[in-house]
Amino acid sequence: xxxxxxxxxxxxxxxxxxxxxxxxxxxxxxxxxxxxxxxxxxxxxxxxxxxxxxxxxxxxxxxxxxxxxxxxxxxxxxxxxxxxxxxxxxxxxxxxxxxxxxxxxxxxxxxxxxxxxxxxxxxxxxxxxxxxxxxxxxxxxxxxxxxxxxxxxxxxxxxxxxxxxxxxxxxxxxxxxxxxxxxxxxxxxxxxxxxxxxxxxxxxxxxxxxxxxxxxxxxxxxxxx
Amino acid sequence: xxxxxxxxxxxxxxxxxxxxxxxxxxxxxxxxxxxxxxxxxxxxxxxxxxxxxxxxxxxxxxxxxxxxxxxxxxxxxxxxxxxxxxxxxxxxxxxxxxxxxxxxxxxxxxxxxxxxxxxxxxxxxxxxxxxxxxxxxxxxxxxxxxxxxxxxxxxxxxxxxxxxxxxxxxxxxxxxxxxxxxxxxxxxxxxxxxxxxxxxxxxxxxxxxxxxxxxxxxxxxxxxxxxxxxxxxxxxxxxxxxxxxxxxxxxxxxxxxxxxxxxxxxxxxxxxxxxxxxxxxxxxxxxxxxxxxxxxxxxxxxxxxxxxxxxxxxxxxxxxxxxxxxxxxxxxxxxxxxxxxxxxxxxxxxxxxxxxxxxxxxxxxxxxxxxxxxxxxxxxxxxxxxxxxxxxxxxxxxxxxxxxxxxxxxxxxxxxxxxxxxxxxxxxxxxxxxxxxxx
Numbered sequence: 287x288x289x290x291x292x293x294x295x296x297x298x299x300x301x302x303x304x305x306x307x308x309x310x311x312x313x314x315x316x317x318x319x320x321x322x323x324x325x326x327x328x329x330x331x332x333x334x335x336x337x338x339x340x341x342x343x344x345x346x347x348x349x350x351x352x353x354x355x356x357x358x359x360x361x362x363x364x365x366x367x368x369x370x371x372x373x374x375x376x377x378x379x380x381x382x383x384x385x386x387x388x389x390x391x392x393x394x395x396x397x398x399x400x401x402x403x404x405x406x407x408x409x410x411x412x413x414x415x416x417x418x419x420x421x422x423x424x425x426x427x428x429x430x431x432x433x434x435x436x437x438x439x440x441x442x443x444x445x446x447x448x449x450x451x452x453x454x455x456x457x458x459x460x461x462x463x464x465x466x467x468x469x470x471x472x473x474x475x476x477x478x479x480x481x482x483x484x485x486x487x488x489x490x491x492x493x494x495x496x497x498x499x500x501x502x503x504x505x506x507x508x509x510x511x
Numbered sequence: 512x513x514x515x516x517x518x519x520x521x522x523x524x525x526x527x528x529x530x531x532x533x534x535x536x537x538x539x540x541x542x543x544x545x546x547x548x549x550x551x552x553x554x555x556x557x558x559x560x561x562x563x564x565x566x567x568x569x570x571x572x573x574x575x576x577x578x579x580x581x582x583x584x585x586x587x588x589x590x591x592x593x594x595x596x597x598x599x600x601x602x603x604x605x606x607x608x609x610x611x612x613x614x615x616x617x618x619x620x621x622x623x624x625x626x627x628x629x630x631x632x633x634x635x636x637x638x639x640x641x642x643x644x645x646x647x648x649x650x651x652x653x654x655x656x657x658x659x660x661x662x663x664x665x666x667x668x669x670x671x672x673x674x675x676x677x678x679x680x681x682x683x684x685x686x687x688x689x690x691x692x693x694x695x696x697x698x699x700x701x702x703x704x705x706x707x708x709x710x711x712x713x714x715x716x717x718x719x720x721x722x723x724x725x726x727x728x729x730x731x732x733x734x735x736x737x738x739x740x741x742x743x744x745x746x747x748x749x750x751x752x753x754x755x756x757x758x759x760x761x762x763x764x765x766x767x768x769x770x771x772x773x774x775x776x777x778x779x780x781x782x783x784x785x786x787x788x789x790x791x792x793x794x795x796x797x798x799x800x801x802x803x804x805x806x807x808x809x810x811x812x813x814x815x816x817x818x819x820x821x822x823x824x825x826x827x828x829x830x831x832x833x834x835x836x837x838x839x840x841x842x843x844x845x846x847x848x849x850x851x852x853x854x855x856x857x858x859x860x861x862x863x864x865x866x867x868x869x870x871x872x873x874x875x876x877x878x879x880x881x882x883x884x885x886x887x888x889x890x891x892x893x894x895x896x897x898x899x900x901x902x903x904x905x906x907x908x909x910x911x912x913x914x915x916x917x918x919x920x921x922x923x924x925x926x927x928x929x930x931x932x933x934x935x936x937x938x939x940x941x942x943x944x945x946x947x948x949x950x
Contacts, residue, residue: 295750367745367749389748392757393756457773478825481824505769
């Protein structure tokens, strides 16, 4: 999968590059609006990660240029620290697929990219295998040997996010933010995530051993696969 | 006491003073003039009397009695001639006195001339008196009418003064009302001058205008500053958090380092929350939001309950929603949602395990009141009064609020003209009431 990062903050772009490359994406950079427009004109990308405040113009114009090209399927995620109230609406109305406000967690970015991939390619990768379990992303269910587990919406979300970030420790904080959204002053120390994880683990353990579902003391959780 | 009343009072006092002085002068001069007038008449009469004296008359007068007294029928004047012994020097000066005399049972005030003279080697004392009663009654009448005229003119000038100052000061009160009292926000200030031809008021008006310009410039500067600073801080935070997340993906990371990095991410998250809260407050205060949504309070509360249900269940809190009516308020839905989330979130956060949260409604004349009551730890009175200030919070070891939740609530409430009130008692809970205006 090809990703174009349109971002004038080099350090940030490089961190995103490192993270996404490790996930298997092929990353290209554009530091300016003009070079971004050139690159978009020449190549097709699976993802365009677009910053709005570019040194030589507005990221919205890049989005407009892209939408003027025929037969393009590039998914656009707007990444911005800009604080205009209607930016999000403007971006989504302008044809962006998603909108992330800086600062964002790279895990969250990855989750959003996966969600877009699933939406765009309905038939591919709708089922994820994890040990003896199968996640049906489309129908938001988890099954064990074709038996569906009675998971709540939140439990599925947690499981899905952990599976997506498998082999990485996911902190309570980023899990909370992903599942409950960005409620201001969310209390990241609160253990109400733990209650859901405990229930989830109980339901999984009833079917098979879950020693791969690890609790990392005082930080969060990790699924090893 | 206002300026108008002071003007009127000052005018009244000065007028009364002037009237008193004038009245006294007039009355005194009336007294002097009338006395002087009588005195000259008496002096003329004395001359006549002295001219008409001759031996016979005096003799016959004096012989019969020790003194001679005569007065006319109406007791308006009298004359008394008395022989006095020749002892010492003769006093030839004329003296005038006013005295009351009883003549045949009638008491009257007389102006009396006293004189001594010698005639044929005898010394006499002469008293000529003329009544002052007519004069007194004239004086009383003059006094009375003067008083009436003066009082009437005083009242008339007072009324006209009051009306005139009222008219003159009208622009002043207009300036006070429109340029100071009715201004809630320097950005929505009307710079149009209040029409007046009084130079002082024009100066006042212009001074207030220029003051307001300065204030609103500073206001804008501060808001811009907060918005810019917040915005500029978010980018480096993004970089840092990306970097830390990449370090975490390394395979051979020692566990204690991993812990430190997670703790750093948490600190970054805290920074992010603070900055986002400040940004939100500054955007609300900059009025960058529209107020055009029809917000159903009931619906919002249901949504919020869904979002926060886990936390409520986790703390085993009894949650009672007693909202029956579907009140619709015109405002910004996202902001109203944030406001309610913050309040209910606090009610959960500062509640005790197995406590309760009750949401009630009240319809009154001025609007719709929503009450969120909890049985939490509450706070001291002085803390409750400062609760809406930024970064004010009670030190609490278990919770890591950043003291901005209620500041956000406050700015959103102000933006929507909601009255918000917080009542709390230590260890017995808190009641937040929000009054939504109707219409």
